[in-house]
Amino acid sequence: MEEPTIISITTFCTQYNVPETFIQSLREYDLLETVREGDMEYIRVTHLQRVEKMIRLHFELNINMEGLDVVNNLLQQVWQLQQENQELRDRLKLYE
Amino acid sequence: MDYIDYYKILGLSKSATEKDIKNAYRKLARKYHPDLNPNDKEAERKFKEVNEANEVLSNPENRKKYDQYGKDWKHAEQFEKAKQNQQQQRQHRTYQGGGQSFNESDFSDFFASMFGSAGSRQGGQSVRFRGQDFHAELHLNLKDVYTTHKRTLTVNDKNIRITIPAGVANGQEIKIKGHGGPGINGGPGGDLYIKFLIENHPTFKRVKDDLYTTVDLNLYTALLGGDITIDTFDGKVKIKVKLETQNNTKVKLKGKGFPVYKKEGEFGDLYVTYQLKLPTALTEKEKELFAELAKLR
Numbered sequence: 001m002e003e004p005t006i007i008s009i010t011t012f013c014t015q016y017n018v019p020e021t022f023i024q025s026l027r028e029y030d031l032l033e034t035v036r037e038g039d040m041e042y043i044r045v046t047h048l049q050r051v052e053k054m055i056r057l058h059f060e061l062n063i064n065m066e067g068l069d070v071v072n073n074l075l076q077q078v079w080q081l082q083q084e085n086q087e088l089r090d091r092l093k094l095y096e
Numbered sequence: 097m098d099y100i101d102y103y104k105i106l107g108l109s110k111s112a113t114e115k116d117i118k119n120a121y122r123k124l125a126r127k128y129h130p131d132l133n134p135n136d137k138e139a140e141r142k143f144k145e146v147n148e149a150n151e152v153l154s155n156p157e158n159r160k161k162y163d164q165y166g167k168d169w170k171h172a173e174q175f176e177k178a179k180q181n182q183q184q185q186r187q188h189r190t191y192q193g194g195g196q197s198f199n200e201s202d203f204s205d206f207f208a209s210m211f212g213s214a215g216s217r218q219g220g221q222s223v224r225f226r227g228q229d230f231h232a233e234l235h236l237n238l239k240d241v242y243t244t245h246k247r248t249l250t251v252n253d254k255n256i257r258i259t260i261p262a263g264v265a266n267g268q269e270i271k272i273k274g275h276g277g278p279g280i281n282g283g284p285g286g287d288l289y290i291k292f293l294i295e296n297h298p299t300f301k302r303v304k305d306d307l308y309t310t311v312d313l314n315l316y317t318a319l320l321g322g323d324i325t326i327d328t329f330d331g332k333v334k335i336k337v338k339l340e341t342q343n344n345t346k347v348k349l350k351g352k353g354f355p356v357y358k359k360e361g362e363f364g365d366l367y368v369t370y371q372l373k374l375p376t377a378l379t380e381k382e383k384e385l386f387a388e389l390a391k392l393r
Contacts, residue, residue: 015284053131056129056131057129057131057132060125060129061122061125061126061129062122063126071132075131075132075134078134079134082134082135086266086267087304090266090302090303090304091303093296093301094301094303094308
């Protein structure tokens, strides 16, 4: 049996015990892209980890939507720098 | 097991008010939260400390006990009764993010001796989280990842057979779905992430899909050209050395580098640098002949 690639927003919110308005806000701030099929809206399973992180940051650290946007952008930069750093370290090994 | 100064961790004095504690905790939690500090074990450690300090100091009952008996933690049995009450109220929550994860039940021994393995958590939304993602590191050498192969790993007493694809990069992670911790508050199970740490080979260095190596070249082959045979991961390869090859000349052997990750049949290149080795311990005859050559120049 193939694993599902999307999860309905209603199921997600029940499972994670978060209000649906939270997901709507993420979408309005372009922090999450949802998929519409008929009357239902879905979240891609590949986005789950990112949404979980935003739930934690929002509910545990009281970071608002604008803050989540900034955090996301900065974390993306951190990730790119870490990748670049790893590549440079590998290259440096050539001279060791 | 040492005494832990929770006030110091939060940067407060003993006279701190509840509001001071709340503010200090929030500020430090924002600073060290694992989601905001991916792959930073030091931040993860500090976040645990800050959480633990907050668990104790934000709860008036716990704070009172800590202020009264903190330095005499060895007499923890005095708190046994309180501990039993707290156990009924336990609530665990898992934090994950950016490659980090830990469970709040991961408190210090000092904390456990005074308050049980997890203190009472007051309020807060009971959010359902996916189970803890487990992270493991697998050390491999370069030769190991030249070909796709299978390995059996033991993670948390479970044997897992994984396929390591050829060409996997140093620092790359693969996800094994469902082999993490169980879900929290009814949430789905977590995943297992395995990070590959690949040591460079003594004679081959890897940069992405290309390999670099240095081979010795004797004076005569360098001057007059000829064939040499070198070792590669794919077996021995014969190379034609050009006439009058200089020291440190680099040649590219197309497709003799490292396999490209998940692209079967595709390989990077092998770069060979020639290191000229001059003859030593010359005989009289050789000296004579070199002197003759020198005169021709």
